[in-house]
Amino acid sequence: MSDRSYLDHAATTAMLPDARAAWLAASEHLGNPSSLHAAGRSARKVVEESRESIAADLKTRPSGVIFTAGGTEANNLAVKGLYWQRQQSSGSKSPMRVLASAIEHHAVMDPVVWLGEHEGAIIEWLGVDHDARVSTTKIAESLAQKPAIALCTVMWANNEVGTIEPVERIAELCKEQGVPFHTDAVQVLGQVPMNLGALGADAVTISSHKVGGPFGVGALIVNPATGFTPLLHGGGQERDIRSGTFDAPAIAAFAVAVRHAVAHQEEHARAIRDLRNNLVERVLATVPGVILNGDPDLLGGGRLPGNAHFSFPGCEGDSMLMLLDAAGVDCSTGSACTAGIPEASHVLLAMGVDERTSRASLRFSFGYPSSSVDVDRVVAALPGAVDRASRTVSSRSK
Amino acid sequence: MAMSGGVDSSVAAARMVDAGHEVVGVHLALSRNKTYGDGRQRGCCTLDDALDARRVADKLAIPFYVWDLSEEFAEAVIDDFIEEYRLGHTPNPCLRCNETIKFTAVLERALAMEFDAVATGHYAQIVQGAAGPELHRAVDPDKDQSYVLGVLQPRQLAHSIFPLGADTKDIIRAEAEARGLLVAQKPDSHDICFIPDGDTAGFLQRHLGSLPGEIVDSESGEVLAEHDGTYAFTIGQRRGLQLSRPAADGAPRYVIDVEIGSRRVTVGPPELLDVYALEGIKPIWTTSPLGESPVELLAQVRAHGVPVPARAYAHGDRMMVELLVPIRGIALGQAVVLYDGTRVVGSATIAVTTRAA
Incomplete structure (x- = not known):
């Protein structure tokens, strides 16, 4: 039994042994999947079988699976690729609108901001309620307004507080208005059932390492009828939407991880929900003043089963993280940027949490290796960490 | 660490x-x-x-x-x-x-x-x-x-x-x-870390704006030049005055005084810069405070300045320092640090300087 507890599975999770085996097996074969000879064909077979496997698991068509070098690239491709394509097909260079939720991951938010700053896009940030949920009524109103909208992007579930968004309804609304809809589903795969055929979104982002596959591979699952201007130009390997040599071993392992995530989704969700609920109950009972952020209904379908997110008013989140780290618990302050500098979370601020409280927050996220030992360790370590971290705040505010 | x-x-x-x-x-x-x-x-x-x-x-x-x-x-x-x-x-x-x-x-x-x-x-x-x-x-x-x-x-x-x-x-x-x-x-760092280009005057101008005033001669009272802000001048400064006319005797001129209210910068010969005594406010006593009777110590007013013999004592909440060897060009706001041999006795922010012997 490990003497540490890793509770940051929303950041990345352990690689599945089967995925690693598939990865190593594929790495033994020589051949560029785009080559025309026998070696190339054999490598290509691995890629296409993986594509079909992922499409089948997510109930969509293989032709819509565009492999990328991860979730960030997929999100960039969706946001910029849709914007440029829509602008081009409108036949005019005039700026278009972009609807985006105010709680997107940086990999969506930053490309959207970039479009505003560099392409003149008119950005409309969709606010959220105190549980971090967007309003479909407001989205419907925004969609009905002129001028033209290039795309609407709302994440399927929030990475920090775990709130699941009403993406089915938003997809419908977008379809009614003829607006392309993108959703970042990186956090939901394996935790929530995903039926992309039924969803009917124009673009859905998934990532391998969040479900036990290797880093550096992901996919944008697109509607093949929707156009995307490529970000990467080159060999045109992925339907001319994305260029770059296929990483066959990573793709093979990704497909194994997706198969596992989908096949075991229900039991996995139940297991991590039980652990999460146990943690939340005990933390609320033992730490005075603690606040649970996100959807408070721990048994309903509105929250990722593996997510717990707390604010400890009067504490400094990064002090807490450091103290828990020393006590053998790996958790997260939510959004760490380049240099590891914790910033007040834009998600919590959008939920109406004040800046000080938002800096006093920690996320614990469960994954398939998690057990009740991890919950026990957090519950044992928290009161001491809260006590010490609250002293760091009072000394700072002098 | x-x-x-x-x-x-x-x-x-x-x-x-x-x-x-x-x-x-x-x-x-x-x-x-x-x-x-x-x-x-x-x-x-x-x-x-x-x-x-x-x-x-x-x-x-x-x-x-x-x-x-x-x-x-x-x-x-x-x-x-x-x-x-x-x-x-x-x-x-x-x-x-x-x-x-x-x-x-x-x-x-x-x-x-x-x-x-x-x-x-x-x-x-x-x-x-x-x-x-x-x-x-x-x-x-x-x-x-x-x-x-x-x-x-x-x-x-x-x-x-x-x-x-x-x-x-x-x-x-x-x-x-x-x-x-x-x-x-890696090279040593020397500059002020929040002014990486080393242009302190430019940094201050961005924050304080242009506050034009006159540069006058300490003896004749004549206006020698205009300036964009007193913050670009430090007592004892010689470079960058950009005076069109040299002094009568051809000797270099230094910033003698900076007045905030009138925005007047006074320049003159270096002798006027000699400081013989100073008072420091908000003293910090490193190990234990000085008493009210003067003690022979060393005083240093710049990070890499030369320490000079001094007599120092505490007077209320002030640190009083009599410099036995005058120091040329001390600006208010600088810190004085007292040493007993290699030991730091204490420090204070210079609030008053006395230039006559």
């Missing part, structure tokens, strides 16, 4: 680990402009420096964190720097940073988290004396940083560790090399 990502704090961290302490590395994010360096960086505050510090911590196998103190730094150091210049003073931001950030914000936070001490890569020595810990000059006179540590209170000193003070910079660099620390060849 405060780790800037430079040679000094990296070696200091390695020595702390070797000494058997349980060491946690902390890099202070002091700037809100999070930029990468240009590869020739001199500062301590770019993302590259944070990465360097992280790599050293990896090598030493110690935990490493970045603490964001940019808010505290902006308020206590940068705003203070600008405000002091607005008042016609000449502050030392490194000293202010030690006083308010490194040995207050960081130390208090560390103590609250039940650490015992903060170690830094400063060149200074702590000696356990009869009256408590004493702060002494470093062995290397070129690197000695006891002046900028003169702001430490006894309690802060009791929880500080300076592992480098007994060695010269050459030895530290060689040690970094021998330990395989990649930062061994």
Whole structure:
């Protein structure tokens, strides 16, 4: 039994042994999947079988699976690729609108901001309620307004507080208005059932390492009828939407991880929900003043089963993280940027949490290796960490 | 262990680990402009420096964190720097940073988290004396940083560790090399870290705007030139006056006085700059306070200034210093640090200077 507890599975999770085996097996074969000879064909077979496997698991068509070098690239491709394509097909260079939720991951938010700053896009940030949920009524109103909208992007579930968004309804609304809809589903795969055929979104982002596959591979699952201007130009390997040599071993392992995530989704969700609920109950009972952020209904379908997110008013989140780290618990302050500098979370601020409280927050996220030992360790370590971290705040505010 | 990502704090961290302490590395994010360096960086505050510090911590196998103190730094150091210049003073931001950030914000936070001490890569020595810990000059006179540590209170000193003070910079660099620390060849930082281009006047002008006034001759009262803001002038300054006419006797002229109200900068011969006595406010006594009767000590008014013999005593909440050898060109706002041999006695912010003998 490990003497540490890793509770940051929303950041990345352990690689599945089967995925690693598939990865190593594929790495033994020589051949560029785009080559025309026998070696190339054999490598290509691995890629296409993986594509079909992922499409089948997510109930969509293989032709819509565009492999990328991860979730960030997929999100960039969706946001910029849709914007440029829509602008081009409108036949005019005039700026278009972009609807985006105010709680997107940086990999969506930053490309959207970039479009505003560099392409003149008119950005409309969709606010959220105190549980971090967007309003479909407001989205419907925004969609009905002129001028033209290039795309609407709302994440399927929030990475920090775990709130699941009403993406089915938003997809419908977008379809009614003829607006392309993108959703970042990186956090939901394996935790929530995903039926992309039924969803009917124009673009859905998934990532391998969040479900036990290797880093550096992901996919944008697109509607093949929707156009995307490529970000990467080159060999045109992925339907001319994305260029770059296929990483066959990573793709093979990704497909194994997706198969596992989908096949075991229900039991996995139940297991991590039980652990999460146990943690939340005990933390609320033992730490005075603690606040649970996100959807408070721990048994309903509105929250990722593996997510717990707390604010400890009067504490400094990064002090807490450091103290828990020393006590053998790996958790997260939510959004760490380049240099590891914790910033007040834009998600919590959008939920109406004040800046000080938002800096006093920690996320614990469960994954398939998690057990009740991890919950026990957090519950044992928290009161001491809260006590010490609250002293760091009072000394700072002098 | 405060780790800037430079040679000094990296070696200091390695020595702390070797000494058997349980060491946690902390890099202070002091700037809100999070930029990468240009590869020739001199500062301590770019993302590259944070990465360097992280790599050293990896090598030493110690935990490493970045603490964001940019808010505290902006308020206590940068705003203070600008405000002091607005008042016609000449502050030392490194000293202010030690006083308010490194040995207050960081130390208090560390103590609250039940650490015992903060170690830094400063060149200074702590000696356990009869009256408590004493702060002494470093062995290397070129690197000695006891002046900028003169702001430490006894309690802060009791929880500080300076592992480098007994060695010269050459030895530290060689040690970094021998330990395989990649930062061994990094240049020393000299500039004010929040003004990386070194253009202090430009920085102040951006913050304080243009406040034009006259430059006048101390003897004739004649207006010699116009200027854009008194903050660009420091008492004792000679360069950059851009006077069209030389003095009658051809001798160089210096800034003698800076008046904020009239925005008048007075220039004149260097003899007028000689300071014979000064008064310091907000004195900090490093180990124990001076009494009311004068004691023969050494006084230093700049980070790399020459210490001069002085008689000093405490008078109410002021530090009174009579300079037995006059010091030329002291601006208000500078810190005076008193030494007894190599031992730091205390420091204060200069509020009054007396120029007549």
